[in-house]
Amino acid sequence: MADEMVLRAQKFINVTYGGKLGIEPVAENGITSWKTMFALTRALQYELGITTLSDTFGPTTLNTLQSKYPALNAGTVPSANFARIIQSGLYCKGYDGGDIDGKYNSRVSASITRLKLDMGVDSAFPGDSLVPKVFKGLLNMDAYVTVNGGSESIRAVQRWLNGAYLNRRDFNIIPADGHHSRDVAKSMLFAVQYELGMADGTANGVFGPGTQSGLKSHPVATGDSGTWVRLFSAGMILNQRPVEFTSTFTSSLSYAVSAFQSFAMLPVTGTGNFSTWASLLVSYGDQSRNGEACDGITLITPARAATLKANGIKYVGRYLTNPVPPENDQDPLRHKAIQPGELKTIADNGLRCFPIYQTFGRNASNFSYPQGRAAGQSAINAALDHGFKTGTRIFFAVDFDALDADVTNSVLPHFKGIVDAIADDGNRFGIGVYGPRNVCTRVGEAGHATASFVSDMSSGFSGNFGYPLPANWAYDQIVTRTIGTGDGAINLDVNIASGRDIGQGSFDAPRTPLPDTNLSSSVISAMRTDVGKYMESIGFPNDGGFRSHTHEECFRRVVLEWDTVTTYLAYKYKMRKALIQTTAYWEMRHIDAVDLSVDEVVRDTFLTTGYFKDSSTGIAQQFGLTAALAWNYAIQNGYETGEIRDVTNAEAKYNIWNKCRFDEQFAMSTVPLIHLWNAGGAPGNAIPEKPLRPISLDYTESEIYQILRRYQGAEGTEATEHAKQRTALYQIMEKYNSISRNV
Known part of the structure; x- marks a missing residue:
């Protein structure tokens, strides 16, 4: 106002x-x-x-x-x-x-x-x-009165810190609004350092070796009083524990400390020892702790499994997919995804595995409802491929410093997409969230995850600084460490385990990456429903709305009537059917009256003047030049046979354009050739692309995204946002194709 x-x-x-x-x-x-x-x-x-x-x-x-x-x-x-x-x-x-x-x-x-x-x-x-x-x-x-439901206890801590330490050179006034924050957390570290006797210029608000060493000499326990107790009770309050802000360590404070220690999986002593101080002051706490869980990008061999067991580790977090294909055998990420036989090794050695799904997720633009739908279905497909059983909880990663607004506008819609994908699959898998404390808490409170894997090692994240450990935490990532020697040496992230998630200790046989087959009649009804529900969720009503074709018409003509042809094309070019189905269905769903009128103008102009003004046409919305370049590329690279078309000749471009417009089989056959051409860098195109590796059945998520995006246009255009939506549609198509080929 x-x-x-x-x-x-x-x-x-x-x-x-x-x-x-x-x-x-x-x-x-x-x-x-x-x-x-x-x-x-x-x-x-x-x-x-x-x-x-x-x-x-x-x-x-x-x-x-x-x-x-x-x-x-x-x-x-x-x-x-x-x-x-x-x-x-x-x-x-x-x-x-x-x-x-x-x-x-x-x-x-x-x-x-x-x-x-x-x-x-x-x-x-x-x-x-x-x-x-x-x-x-x-x-x-900053506010200096409680705002937005602020806590008077936290405000008392804030005001005390201001009054006690404002005369120190590097201490600035912090808010007194009743809310914990990065500035308040840093002021607590300054206060600890001042009480340890650090001079101005030495005290820096960082939880470094000097601060840690000093705290080990200042435990507090029942009967103690003074500034150290006041600081400790302040730490408890800032971590939302129900205690008084006091300078006397009472029995009630000891009881509350015991409850906090039990919650954080610290030794329950009821005293303010170093580990408890550390957990109150920084997100990662005491990094000398040993955890019962770990996660990492390293292949678990029998020797490494033995190392893990010897170090008390029970639960191993491994990634379902690797979005970027390894460049060579020396690529440090070459084993990021679970490798063939690895889950058997884990199980044979008495360990348990909890799966993690992460593509990129480094900024808010990687999170949205459609991308969440894609992530959910992709994770399901990958989990089934690896052999994870029904009931497994998959942890979906938010690996960036998400501000609260990012959580509201991007992360929560993303997880709603995951929830919908999991629900449409019959809720075979549970949903967990990996990320900073605030992300985990808010996703959990929204009902989108049942457990949290907390990235507390990233202590500088704004979503960790000033936020308490989420109530539903399952794993708490605190430090990176190398353990073992020789063949058993392994670099990993150490995680404290709460017991809320225990991963899986036995697995189904992994699904072999088979070529696609015709759709099983048993999946068609569910596939039709799921595709329609997803398209409706992103603004495409099943009745077509203002567009020319309904969902039912597009599904029937693209997915069902051409299923045998699509299966043959996918087998011939060693690509997934879903790439062809997704592209053709998506393009047909977008056709409207303007597209149809433009087709008439292109035809009339060419027939009357001989001038060919290219446009997208037909059920797969293909340009004449694009189709010609794709066919030429396929012929030159041995995918197809035939005559090379002169792409400078208007009649040659018009003829192939007209064929794409009226010959649906030709248009469907051209879709995979455009994909192959785009994977090869789109030679001859006005905007060339960086070549990808040849299309194969093991294409990664990032490669699939690139192929879907390149079909429509250049990065940074409308094609980018549409590709995110297409990727979710691809995962739904792939879900039912994978069922059919594994029947």
Whole structure:
């Protein structure tokens, strides 16, 4: 909601400093934002005589302010505009700033006094003077009162930290809003280091060897009192444990510590020992711990399995797929995916395996509902290929520093897609989530996962800093370590196991990668339903909507009527049928009245003028030039026989275009040739592509995505988003083809 005084503050900035701050004018909307705060910071720097202005209230601004005006008040404020900056900041922060009239009057004085009280620094800096660090806190978006359901206990910790350590050089005022955060977590580490006696410049807010060594000398237990107990109880509160913020280690605190230790799989002592301190302060905790679980990209051989057992490991996390084919035998990722015979080795040695599904997942653009549908079905197909039994939980990876907005807008829809894919498969497999704490918690609370595999080793992730261990955690990844020697040496990520997931200890026989067969009559009904449900979920109603063909018509003509031909083509070119089915079905579902009218224009123009203006046509929406280049490529590379077409000749291009338009068998036969041509780098195309390895039955997910995308267009165009949706459709088509070939 717009605030009249914030609007006046914004007008003051624009009128007074227009063209002087090195930024665009701020929006005059009466709403406090970072842009307004940045502008006020730059205005302050301008008034201080700093020549290089910045959005950051950094050391230069702080030190200059300290040297010139260490205590701003009615008697020391240097100018009216200086006072207006303070008044504007107060209004943007929700305090009374007077009339923005350039006067440090009684109303400003009262608000500064109140601000310091809210921050918790009123004892350290009594009175109404505005000191530099408080000024820095004034010109940001932090709140100093509880907001959005904040905890008063957490706010008490925040205010205490501010008041106790603000005089230290590198300690800045943190929010007092009742919410744990990265800044609050780092301030706790600073506080620990200060109490350990570290000097300014040495204390850095990092959980390093010196801090760890010092904490080992400061356990706390029942009967203890003082600052160390207060810090420990603060850590418990910030990890959402139900304790009082206290300086006395009571029996009730000991009881709560025991409950936390049991939850985090720490030795239950009821005392604040080093391992418990570590778990309260950083996500990975005490990295010297030994876990009962591990995960990694290394092949589990009998010798390595023996090493794992000797080190107390019971559960091994391995990847269902490797999205990128290994470049050579020295590629460190060549064994990322489960290898033939590996699950038998794991089982024969008394170990259990929990499967992980990860493609790339390095940013929010890799997560969406269609991509989740693709991931879910791909994981099902891969799990069945490897021999995982019904009831296995698959952990789907979110391996990036997802901000809360990313979770809302991308990750949760992605997992809804996974849930729908698993449900449509009959819920044979369970769903777990791998990722930072906030991701795991929110996906679990949304009902999209029943257990979490927490990437706590990534302690710098914003989704780990300031978030508690998820309630449903199954595996807690804490450190990378190499164990064993010789043939038994293995590099792995050590995971603490809670027992909520125990993987699988026996497996069905793996499915052999067979060539495709005709669709089994037993799957057609379910396949028709699943394809239609998916297309409806991404905006394609089964009745066709404004497009020319219904789902039923496309499924019948592309998938069923040409099934024998498609099976033959897939066998002939050593590719999956689903690549052909997906492409043709997708293109036919997109045909609309505009496409049909363009076809008429292309035909009439050529017949009357001899000029061929290419366009996509027919059930597979193929361009004349593309079809000609693909057939030429196939002939030149021995996939097909026939005459090479002159792609510079308008009549030759029109003739093949017309054949693609009216001859459905020819159009269906051209689809795999375009795929082969695209895999070869699309030679002769206006936008060539990087060649892929020859299409094969073991094509990886990234290669399948590339083939589907290249059929439609260049990376970065509409083809990119459509390929993500096509990939999900491919996995559904592949599901039923795989059933048919394994009947």
